[in-house]
Amino acid sequence: MTDRRLIEDSLPLAEISVQSAREKYIRKGHISTLHLWWARRPLAACRAAVYAALVDAPVDDEERQRHHELLKKIVDWDLLDPSHPDHGLLKVAQANIARSHAARVARRHGSHDGADRPRVLDPFSGGGAIPLEAQRLGCETYANDLNPVAHVIELGSIYTLNVSRKMSFVREAAISCRTSTRPRNLDSRLKSSVGPSGYKGASIPRSACSTRPARKTARFSVTFGCGRCIVRIRPVAS
Incomplete structure (x- = not known):
């Protein structure tokens, strides 16, 4: 059939x-x-x-x-x-x-x-x-x-x-995200992850018109090594 x-x-x-x-x-x-x-x-x-x-x-x-x-x-x-x-x-x-x-x-x-x-x-x-x-x-x-x-x-x-x-x-995820991304000891964490050669720490002095304490900022950059020599190059924005 x-x-x-x-x-x-x-x-x-x-x-x-x-x-x-x-x-x-x-x-x-x-x-x-x-x-x-x-x-x-x-x-x-x-x-x-x-x-x-x-x-x-x-x-x-x-x-x-x-x-x-x-x-x-x-x-x-x-x-x-x-x-x-x-x-x-x-x-x-x-x-x-x-x-x-x-x-x-x-x-x-x-x-x-x-x-x-x-x-x-x-x-x-x-x-x-x-x-x-x-x-x-x-x-x-x-x-x-x-x-x-x-x-x-x-x-x-x-x-x-x-x-x-x-x-x-969603509420639990939002709380977890807010907690995990809150800056805690950011300066030392950047030092340990980037290394001293690619890190510069700079203190921003207290402004004359502000009562907030001085803030600590960090900036780092990525370098690329040349394949034929030991020179390391930092990328520059065009």
């Missing part, structure tokens, strides 16, 4: 294209506003592709029409709002995917002992549209990218944000 999917049969391309084009003008809540990334894929098209790739091909026109009507609705951006009257259709799409997945596992192995959810792997996921929509449709999702910027965007798009934990982490 062939393992044909809905994506190999037919799709309501006109409605999917309209919703995909509409996303270009959506700013609030869209992952494209998280960070600029090249060749972002429309979420509506990815949602339709993931659903159609994981659902079995229809056996008759009635089932085909039912899948098409569902796809026309779930690709709508407004449906993602939990207050939308058709928001529950995402649960219907998840149930259809889970049912098709269970049937495939049973056909291949004789029983449904595998994972309850299909696993989706996108090794070059770019801005993260496909793994995000696979998660939205209830799949166990794995994603990566060779570009570290893309990978960071994926982490921000896919992982659930625990706001209270993140804010406490």
Whole structure:
């Protein structure tokens, strides 16, 4: 028995294209506003592709029409709002995917002992549209990218944000950064790290109009050695 999917049969391309084009003008809540990334894929098209790739091909026109009507609705951006009257259709799409997945596992192995959810792997996921929509449709999702910027965007798009934990982490990091960068014995630390040959210490006398004590400053420069002799040269700004 062939393992044909809905994506190999037919799709309501006109409605999917309209919703995909509409996303270009959506700013609030869209992952494209998280960070600029090249060749972002429309979420509506990815949602339709993931659903159609994981659902079995229809056996008759009635089932085909039912899948098409569902796809026309779930690709709508407004449906993602939990207050939308058709928001529950995402649960219907998840149930259809889970049912098709269970049937495939049973056909291949004789029983449904595998994972309850299909696993989706996108090794070059770019801005993260496909793994995000696979998660939205209830799949166990794995994603990566060779570009570290893309990978960071994926982490921000896919992982659930625990706001209270993140804010406490930011506060702790700020305190740690402020403490670690506070000048403590800067003069002696520069002497030990740079060495006496590249270091000059100079005291700034107290100003006549200031009551603050004299400050200690340090300046050092990097020298480069000539490859043919022992002369060391300091770089000069042009």
